[in-house]
Amino acid sequence: MSVLQALSKAQEARDPQSLITYFPYANAIGISATLSDGELVAQLAFDQHIIGDLGAAALQGGAISTLLESVAVLTILWKIEKIQMPQMMNHSVEYLSSGRPKPTFARAEITRHGHQITNVRTIAWQDDQSAPIAAAHTHFLLNPTAK
Amino acid sequence: MSPPAVPTPEQLLALDRLLTLSPHNSFLRMKLESAKDNRLSVSLPLRDELIASEPGGMVHGGVVGSILDTSCSLAVMLRLGKLIRVSTLDMRIDYLRELPAEGTLHSRSSCYRLTDQMAFVRGIAFTIDKDGNEDKVAKAAATFLVIHQQRVAV
Numbered sequence: 001m002s003v004l005q006a007l008s009k010a011q012e013a014r015d016p017q018s019l020i021t022y023f024p025y026a027n028a029i030g031i032s033a034t035l036s037d038g039e040l041v042a043q044l045a046f047d048q049h050i051i052g053d054l055g056a057a058a059l060q061g062g063a064i065s066t067l068l069e070s071v072a073v074l075t076i077l078w079k080i081e082k083i084q085m086p087q088m089m090n091h092s093v094e095y096l097s098s099g100r101p102k103p104t105f106a107r108a109e110i111t112r113h114g115h116q117i118t119n120v121r122t123i124a125w126q127d128d129q130s131a132p133i134a135a136a137h138t139h140f141l142l143n144p145t146a147k
Numbered sequence: 148m149s150p151p152a153v154p155t156p157e158q159l160l161a162l163d164r165l166l167t168l169s170p171h172n173s174f175l176r177m178k179l180e181s182a183k184d185n186r187l188s189v190s191l192p193l194r195d196e197l198i199a200s201e202p203g204g205m206v207h208g209g210v211v212g213s214i215l216d217t218s219c220s221l222a223v224m225l226r227l228g229k230l231i232r233v234s235t236l237d238m239r240i241d242y243l244r245e246l247p248a249e250g251t252l253h254s255r256s257s258c259y260r261l262t263d264q265m266a267f268v269r270g271i272a273f274t275i276d277k278d279g280n281e282d283k284v285a286k287a288a289a290t291f292l293v294i295h296q297q298r299v300a301v
Contacts, residue, residue, distance in 0.1 A: 093238055
């Protein structure tokens with residue numbers, strides 16, 4: 001079963017976590033997904049292997065960026081795209097404060113969904129959603145034809 | 148302020164230690180390849196665990212982002228000539244093509260402007276084909292805050 005076939009089952013069960021097995025890297029670094037007030041929320045569990053700077057006990061920016069990219073893809077699939085995987089074209093992330101050794105959450109907002117391009121904004125936070133630790137905007141190409 | 152063309156063996160060792168001290172870099176098996184002439188290269192072996200989604204088998208953008216973040220931040224320290232804490236303010240990555248999970252991913256970064264507080268860095272990620280040519284995967288532009296008060300111990 002492909003991720004897109006698994007998608008409708010996951011939506012019936014309202015269980016986005018069942019999709020994560022189709023995302024090996026997200027799974028490997030400890031990303032999970034739940035619904036909160038009907039919105040998809042991804043969580044990056046704290047683990048030693050996502051630390052970037054031992055001295056400062058700060059999460060690696062790349063790990064936070066991975067969480068933001070993952071929640072963007074999952075949200076596009078969950079809300080819109082039932083036929084194909086979106087392909088990421090570019091990703092622009094701002095780091096607002098350093099990630100502490102604790103769980104990190106993320107959610108995505110689709111700002112525009114066109115025929116070819118989907119624009120997504122994402123934020124990541126730890127204790128307080130109104131105080132994000134990182135924010136990104138990301139462009140995805142749908143119907144990628146230039147293969 | 149121009150950086151030394153070739154870091155001392157001690158500086159090179161310190162950059163290498165700093166890279167491997169990061170658990171996330173170790174998890175991704177990153178290695179410092181070279182550091183000279185204001186350019187710093189890091190490599191990473193690709194493997195199935197790094198795949199974004201099945202089926203498809205292409206590497207997750209986050210892996211590319213991690214190697215670029217690491218090589219760009221170390222490129223700042225190469226230019227500084229010492230280990231000072233730097234903090235990524237922002238990074239924009241253009242994904243130029245999809246990346247199959249085989250072979251080795253390389254990145255090369257350069258700090259092209261350094262002020263008292265800020266460092267401006269660009270980097271590319273690429274693979275090397277069988278003829279030895281670089282095949283670009285992604286381009287990054289990043290800015291870092293340089294925190295002079297905080298020396299990094301390795």
